[in-house]
Amino acid sequence: MTAVDEALTPFRADPGTVALILDFDGTLSPIVEDAAAAVPHTDVPDLLARLRDHFGLVAVVSGRPVEFLLPLLPTGLVLAGLYGLELMVDGERRDHPQAGNWREVVDDVAGLAEVRAPAGVVVERKGLSLTLHYRSAPDQEAAAAAYAQDEAHRSGLVARPARMSWELHPPIEVDKGTAVLDLVKNRQAVAFAGDDVGDLPGFDALDELDERGVATLRIAVDSPEAPLPLLERADLVVAGPDGLVRLLESLL
Secondary structure, eight states: OOHHHHHHHHHHHOGGGEEEEEOSBTTTBOOOSSGGGOOOOTTHHHHHHHHHHHSSEEEEEOSSOHHHHGGGSOTTOEEEEGGGTEEEETTEEEEOTTTGGGHHHHHHHHHHHHHHSOTTOEEEEOSSOEEEEOTTOGGGHHHHHHHHHHHHHHHSOEEEEETTEEEEEOSOSOOHHHHHHHHOTTOSEEEEEEOSGGGHHHHHHHHHHHHTTOEEEEEEEEOTTOOHHHHHHOSEEEEHHHHHHHHHHHTO
16 A cells, blocks of 8 residues: 555545545646636546535635635535635535624725735735735735735734735634634544645644544645645645646545
8 A cells, every 4th residue: 555545545434524625726726827817727626526426525715705716616515715704605605703894994905005015016805805916026025025014013904924925814813724623523534735824724723633533634735836834744745736636536
């Protein structure tokens, strides 16, 4: 038995008790310069539909809003958007109970950023959060970081670094780790796949599940931009969305 087969054994034994939790950007979708143009890997929609019908839970946990994910992915998946501030389960959407109070603040910060952010920084509005992208202006990395932190201090939002970007979120204790723990109750095996620093809390959640006796699998999706801490903590490393697709297909 190969090391990969050994890692996957708990996920093949009793599919109904398995949860697969997957990031979107850089994991199911190749990274693109224009964030609004991101789409899943060609094989992903059909593959996710097959996984959905095979396993107890298949969920996508993303920094994207649920409304962005919905038209790109098959129905019947659980979607946790904005790191868990939004949730779609069985066709029913609900927001975190504390989130609504911050919509006007986020809208104000986004409007100002569209006028005042460093040149070349693109503002992505997400409803309950926003992202400042500097991928098209990498020389503005330091300026984007300083601007995000200044706006966080001014507004009360929380600034988080992400892949070639900074995100501004309401100060609510949610991240991909809390989203994972909320979704996987009573599962006997849980896998989480991600590609960036924002996915490290997902690995933290699996550490907690380990202590409860749950079989876990941390999957890092490698790329030239993948952070070393994510790769070092992974049980399996795959080469980009292509590699993740092949790994997930092997579960079927």
